[in-house]
Amino acid sequence: MTLRLARTLLLTGACLIPAIAGNQILLRNLDPTDGTPALLAGGTNGQIYVISTLTSNLTGQNLSRVVELDLTGTRLASFDLPQLPQPAAAITDGQGNLILAGQNAGSQGAVFRLDPKLEGVTAVVTLPAVVRAAASDSAGNVYVTGSTGSTTFPVTAGAYQSTPPGSDFHGSAAYAFLTEVSPAGKIVYSTYFGSDTTTCIGGSYCVGKFGVTTGTAIALDASGAIVIAGSTTATALPTTAGAFEPTCGCGYGIGYPDENAGFVAKFQPSATQQLQWSTYLNASAAQAPSLAVNAIAIDAAGNVIAGGNAPPGLPETPSVFQFLGPDYGGGGFLLELNSTGSAVNWGTSFGNVTAAVSGLFVDPQGQIVFSAQIAPLSYVARMSDAGTTLAALYPGPEISTAGPLLAPTSAGGFAAVFPCGALWIETTASVPSPSILNIANSATGQYSTTVSAGELVTLYGSLIGPGPIDGQVENGVFTSSLSGYQVLFNGVPAPLLFADSEQINAVVPGLVEPGSILVQLVTPAGTLDGPSIALAHIPANGVFQNSQTGLAAALNQDGSVNSPSNPAKAGSFAAIFVNAYSPGDYAPGAVAANAIVGTSLPVYLFDDSRSYGIAFAGYAPGLVDGVMQINFQLPDPLPAGNPFTFYVQIGGTLGPVAQGQIAVAGQ
Numbered sequence: 282m283t284l285r286l287a288r289t290l291l292l293t294g295a296c297l298i299p300a301i302a303g304n305q306i307l308l309r310n311l312d313p314t315d316g317t318p319a320l321l322a323g324g325t326n327g328q329i330y331v332i333s334t335l336t337s338n339l340t341g342q343n344l345s346r347v348v349e350l351d352l353t354g355t356r357l358a359s360f361d362l363p364q365l366p367q368p369a370a371a372i373t374d375g376q377g378n379l380i381l382a383g384q385n386a387g388s389q390g391a392v393f394r395l396d397p398k399l400e401g402v403t404a405v406v407t408l409p410a411v412v413r414a415a416a417s418d419s420a421g422n423v424y425v426t427g428s429t430g431s432t433t434f435p436v437t438a439g440a441y442q443s444t445p446p447g448s449d450f451h452g453s454a455a456y457a458f459l460t461e462v463s464p465a466g467k468i469v470y471s472t473y474f475g476s477d478t479t480t481c482i483g484g485s486y487c488v489g490k491f492g493v494t495t496g497t498a499i500a501l502d503a504s505g506a507i508v509i510a511g512s513t514t515a516t517a518l519p520t521t522a523g524a525f526e527p528t529c530g531c532g533y534g535i536g537y538p539d540e541n542a543g544f545v546a547k548f549q550p551s552a553t554q555q556l557q558w559s560t561y562l563n564a565s566a567a568q569a570p571s572l573a574v575n576a577i578a579i580d581a582a583g584n585v586i587a588g589g590n591a592p593p594g595l596p597e598t599p600s601v602f603q604f605l606g607p608d609y610g611g612g613g614f615l616l617e618l619n620s621t622g623s624a625v626n627w628g629t630s631f632g633n634v635t636a637a638v639s640g641l642f643v644d645p646q647g648q649i650v651f652s653a654q655i656a657p658l659s660y661v662a663r664m665s666d667a668g669t670t671l672a673a674l675y676p677g678p679e680i681s682t683a684g685p686l687l688a689p690t691s692a693g694g695f696a697a698v699f700p701c702g703a704l705w706i707e708t709t710a711s712v713p714s715p716s717i718l719n720i721a722n723s724a725t726g727q728y729s730t731t732v733s734a735g736e737l738v739t740l741y742g743s744l745i746g747p748g749p750i751d752g753q754v755e756n757g758v759f760t761s762s763l764s765g766y767q768v769l770f771n772g773v774p775a776p777l778l779f780a781d782s783e784q785i786n787a788v789v790p791g792l793v794e795p796g797s798i799l800v801q802l803v804t805p806a807g808t809l810d811g812p813s814i815a816l817a818h819i820p821a822n823g824v825f826q827n828s829q830t831g832l833a834a835a836l837n838q839d840g841s842v843n844s845p846s847n848p849a850k851a852g853s854f855a856a857i858f859v860n861a862y863s864p865g866d867y868a869p870g871a872v873a874a875n876a877i878v879g880t881s882l883p884v885y886l887f888d889d890s891r892s893y894g895i896a897f898a899g900y901a902p903g904l905v906d907g908v909m910q911i912n913f914q915l916p917d918p919l920p921a922g923n924p925f926t927f928y929v930q931i932g933g934t935l936g937p938v939a940q941g942q943i944a945v946a947g948q
Contacts, residue, residue, distance in 0.1 A: 300743040300783055303663060303673025304694060304707050305714035309354030310730055310812040311702040315346050318698045320371035321686035322379060324397060327352050329688070329696045329706065330379055332371050337363065342386075347379065349399055352692060352706055360399035365391060370415035370425070371688075374464070378403065380423050382412045392425060392462055404466030409434055410458060414499045416507070421464035426496030426509045429473075430455040440472035441548065441555040442519070447477040452489025457496035459509055459548055470550040474509070478517035480532030490533050494518060494544070498577040498587070502620075506549045506557060508585055510574045512541040513561075519546075521558045523623045530563035530594075531571075541571030545585055545618060558622035562587070564611070565594035576641045578649070580666055583620030588638030588651055590614070591630070601629040601668040612636035613653050615668065627668045631655065640687030642695075648672060650695050652684035659684045661697050661705065676741065678703045678719035678728045701728040703812075715804055717742045717811045723786055724823030724860035725939065732770075732798065732814055734791045735862020735869040736821035737907040739784060740768065740811075745802055746780035759788065759870045759905060767803035776870025778905060788907050791862075791869040820882060820932045823860040824941030825908070832924055833857050833941035848944035849925075852917030855943055858901060861909040861931045869907065873900035885930040886913050888920065893927075919945050 311318065316335025323329055329350045336343055343366035349357040362381065369383035377397040385391040390408035392415070395401070410429035417423050430453050432445040446454035456475025463469050475494040481487035492515025499509050516529045531542040543562030548555055564572045572591040579585055593611040613636035616628030633656060641651035647666045653659065659677035661684075664670060677685060677699055685697040685705075694707030705718070720729045723737035732738060747764035754760070761767055761774030768775045768787045771794060775787040785802075793816060800811035825834040827842070835843040836856040849855045862869060863880035879899035886893045893913050901910035911929065919925060924942040931937070 300676055300716075300718065301671060301674040302713035302716075302743045303675070305710045305809075306675060306716035306718060306743075307354060307706040307708060307810075308678075308717045308720070308812050309704040309706065310814060311348070311698070311704055312356075313702055313730065315348055315359070318686060318700060318702065319345070320368050320381070321688040321696060321698050322371040322373055323688040323690040323696060324349075324373050324379070325375070325377040325691050326397065327691050328357070328397065329690065329704075330371060330373070331698055331704070332368050332381065334366070334368065342366065345381065347381070347395065347399055350704075352690060354704060354706055358399045360395065362393065362402070364405075365393060369413055369427075372415050372417050372423075373397075374417040374421040374423065375419040376421050376464075378421065380415055380417060382415045382425055384411065390425075390427060392423060394423070394464070394466070404464065406462050406466045406468065408460065411495075413495065413497050413511075414509075416499045416501050418501055418505060422469065423462045424499055424501070424507050425460050425462070426457060426499045426511070428455050428493070428495035429458055434458065434473065435460075435468055435471050436473060437468060437471045440470070442473040442475070445473065446475060447491060449489065452491055454491035454515070455493045455495070457494045457509060457511055457513075459496070459507060459550075461550060472548075472555070474519070474546060475513070476515035476517040476519070479514050480516050482532075482534040487533065492516065492518070498574055500577050500579050500585075502579045502583050503581065504549070504583075505551075506547055508545065508547045508577060508579060510543065510545045510577045510585075510587055512571065512573055513544050514539060514541055518544055518561065519556060519559055520561065521556065521622070523621070524558060524560035525618060525623055525625060526561040526563055529561045530565075539571060541573070543572045543574045543587070543589070543591070545574075545577070545587060545622060547585075547622060560618070560622045562616075563594060564592040573637070575637060575639050576651075578641050578643045580643050581647060584626060585618045585620075585622070586615065586641060586643070586649055587618070588613070588615045588641045588653075590637035592634070593630070595630060596625040596628040597630060598627040598668075601627050602664060602671050603629065603631060613638050613655065615641075615649070615651065617668065629668060635682075637683065639684035642687070642689050644689065644695075645693045650687070650689070652687040652697060654681055654684045659699065661685065661687065661695065675705070675716070675718055675743070678721065678741075699728075702730060703728060713744060715742065715744045715802060715806075715809050717745060717800075717802055717809065720800060720812065720814070722821060722823045722860060724825045727823070730814055731817040732789045733817045733819065733821040733862065734789055734793065735907045736789045737778070737786065737860050737905070738789060739786050740802070741784055744782055745804075746782055746785045749779070749781035752776070752778040752786075754872055757872055758868070759872070761870070765805040769801040769803060770798050772801075776905070788869045788905060819936050820861045820863075822929065822931050822937040822939040824929060824939045825858045825860065830944070833943050835941075835943045843943050845944045848923075848946035849915055850946055851915055851919045854896060854912055854914050856910055856912045857929070857941060857943070858904075859909045859911060859929055859931065859939065860907060862907045863899060863909055871906045873902050873904060873906055880909065882931055883933050884911060886911060886927055888925070888927050890920065891916075915945065
């Protein structure tokens with residue numbers, strides 16, 4: 282079988298969203314034994330707190346683990362909090378204490394205060410509620426919001442709304458709330474905010490339907506006023522004269538999704554008129570998903586910026602930057618309400634119906650920093666307060682159903698954490714500097730926390746290379762330097778296959794020592810430390826993809842490229858290409874000779890019902906040694922379904938399994 286597959290099909294590619302250079306970003310890897318990242322908070326003295334959830338090996342119970350890091354990503358301390366198995370909010374107060382809120386083991390809302398060095402819990406308060414968001418003032422008072430259906434919720438004397446949610450035999454209402462907690466853990470002020478009334482169409486379907494209001498975001502302005510925001514199906518939520526939207530486009534209907542509107546409300550607990558203003562946020566009716574406000578922030582002028590996900594219908598202004606292509610209407614949104622809640626200053630939506638803004642804040646320069654997801658990528662971006670200019674955009678390291686966790690740091694930048702355990706820390710460089718944003722397996726595109734010798738990896742980032750320039754081959758081996766740029770693994774230069782300003786493809790050298798591997802980028806201006814990753818003792822795996830078809834990069838028996846318009850026939854042979862170094866005749870970075878050399882590694886190929894005999898597995902002639910070619914025979918007859926899905930396992934039964942698909946005909 283002759284090899285006619287272009288080298289660029291395997292060795293080059295592009296990040297789907299181009300980065301817009303800003304301040305330098307440091308990429309670090311969290312310790313996977315600390316659990317799954319759930320929350321993020323920036324400390325007042327250069328700390329970053331990552332709160333993860335995990336199951337105790339000793340008790341089998343779920344708990345929260347807090348890890349304190351400095352602004353270089355160095356671990357400083359950790360603290361386990363078994364009393365908070367479901368964390369929902371994390372902030373720091375004016376004294377540097379870490380505030381954690383969520384649900385305790387008894388499913389009660391709980392607020393914990395930990396000292397800055399994580400030496401212990403200093404105060405705790407519980408509430409008969411689901412706590413969703415928290416904020417703090419300079420005096421250390423903590424403000425929380427969420428949802429409650431409790432008739433015994435601790436409402437304080439003089440609260441704005443003291444009547445509890447209504448109920449009957451068939452159901453009950455739920456209200457948002459605003460509760461202020463002192464540094465000593467005492468409730469200073471607490472009020473309901475909601476209404477029982479809703480609309481419903483559907484006869485008996487409507488029995489037991491009440492208004493449900495949930496606070497999902499909270500922030501303080503410079504005067505000490507508190508703004509809460511969230512979603513509601515309550516049509517009689519308290520709104521104020523002159524509100525931007527006084528009526529609710531929400532409710533229930535049989536055969537239709539529940540229609541949640543958004544709300545934003547501003548309180549001044551110490552003032553006579555505690556509710557300063559309140560307004561609904563409406564999207565189009567009978568659209569899914571319902572509107573969700575995920576985050577809010579307040580600028581220096583008191584304007585409220587809200588972000589989340591919504592159907593079409595929110596206000597949009599033509600001067601606002603349109604993110605990543607045309608405005609589809611609906612999906613992720615950002616909008617700014619004026620300081621009185623009477624008008625929208627600007628608004629935009631972007632992406633598709635699954636896109637969403639997950640976090641945001643206003644930085645010291647008055648710019649809006651936000652995290653978001655637009656299928657299939659997640660990212661962090663910075664834009665002007667007027668919404669007209671995008672100053673920086675950093676594509677994330679993984680496909681995600683939500684944007685990364687986001688928090689401001691005391692240095693004026695941001696920190697962001699992705700579910701894969703990748704941590705970004707923004708520096709305050711005065712000029713744009715190289716940033717490594719992602720290290721991925723070159724075949725699968727999945728974020729790499731471990732690498733294998735000979736594995737092809739791709740570094741994505743901003744200003745990380747020259748070019749575009751293809752790798753240079755000298756004496757049969759790819760060189761380790763392109764225009765003064767190098768990638769080092771524990772100081773050992775890696776062969777480079779391709780480089781441009783946002784992408785470098787490299788081969789993990791075979792001389793790295795076992796253990797933790799520090800990845801570094803050498804540029805003409807200096808050296809940037811990337812993350813430390815582990816060295817795997819088994820071969821890498823991953824089926825290379827054809828970016829034009831979305832299928833595996835594969836050859837049919839006649840040597841032509843497999844595609845839907847040129848499928849493989851039943852009973853014929855096909856060749857696929859896998860990211861797996863086969864130790865033997867070549868060193869990492871070497872170009873395989875024309876004579877095909879097999880591998881001594883055990884290789885298995887199978888589908889959901891059977892395994893297949895492999896005619897050949899070994900080096901792909903003319904390609905770098907990290908690419909393994911596997912020739913196998915398709916079954917005759919073919920199983921139902923097109924394309925044909927297969928799985929590859931390399932290195933024995935404990936080796937990683939990769940999936941691929943090829944187009945077939947003749948079923």
